[in-house]
Amino acid sequence: MTPLNLGVFLLSLVGFVALAAGMPKHAKHLLQRELSPTVSRLLRTLGWLLLAAALAIGIKQWHTDVGLVTWLGWLTVAGLLLVFYLPLWPWQPVTKTTKPRPEKADTPVPRSSGQVTSAALLLAAPLVLFTWQLVITPAQPLLREDALHGQIGPWTFTLAEQDKHAPEIVALDVPLKTFVIRFCDACQRDIRLASLKIRQPHNANAAGNAFAGRGTDKLVEIPVPRAASKRDGLWLTVEGTDGSVHQQRFAIERLSPALARFIEKQP
DSSP states (O other), rough: OOOOHHHHHHHHHHHHHHHHTTTHHHHHHHHOOOHHHHHHHHHHHHHHHHHHHHHHHHHHHHHHHHHHHHHHHHHHHHHHHHHHHGGOOSSOOOOOOOOOOOOTOOOOOOOOOHHHHHHHHHHHHHHHHHHHHHHHSSSGGGGTOEEEEETTTTTTEEEEEEESSSEEGGGOOEEEEEEEEEEOGGGGGEEEEEEEEEEEOSSSSOOOOEOSSSEEEEEEEEEEOOTTOOOOOOOOOOOOOOOOEEEEEEOOOOOOOOHHHHHHHOO
C-alpha cells in the first residue's frame, strides 16, 4: 500500500469515526457519555471535512476518474471496518434486563453462528476484492519512484517509461519503447509539440516521435536504432507556441534500465 492510499484510508476512517461520535446514539456507545449539541455539530463537520480531504487527495493524485473510484473503495473499507469493530468496542451501552417472554408459535428461530459467519464473509467480500485489486494493480508510471521530475525551458514536467519491460519488437523487427510525460497544468497552453528520440536531433524536423494523447498524460512510442548505444541518450525536444525550441538529454539507464540492457545486448 502506498503512503497516498494509506492516507486516503486513514482520513476516511477517522472521518467516519468523527461522524459516528457526532451522533448521540453512537457517541454514548463510543464515549460512554452524551456530548453537547455544539460538540456533536463540530464532530460531524470535522467528519465531513476529513472525507472531503480524502477525496481531494485522490483527485489531486489520480485525477477525477481514478481518484473517485479509489476514494469510494477506501470509503467502503473504512465503513466495513467500523461496522465490524463497533460490536467489539469495549464500552458497550448498558441495557436493562427484562424478563424473558414466553415464546410464541411464530417466533423466528435465532440465527446460527454459521449463518452469521456467512453474512459476515459476504459483507467482507468487497473489502477483500478491492484490497487484492489494489495490490496487483501496478502503480501509474508518473507516480512511481523512478519517474523523472525536471524542467525544460520555462516548463516543468514528469517523464517515465510506460512499463519496466524491454522494448517490444513489432513488424519489420523494429523495437519500440513507450514513454509517458505530463507537463504542469499551466504549461499546456504554451506548448505546441513535445518529442522524444534516441540520439541528439540535428534539426526540428528530426526531433523524433511526438507525444500524443487527449488527457494531461501524453504517450509516445520511439524506435530503438540498431546501432544505438547508451552514450546516445534520450533527447526531449519541446517547441513552444511562441516558436522557441528547447532540448534536454537524459541518460538512458536513468529513465529506462530495461532499455539500457536491451541496447547493450544488441549485436
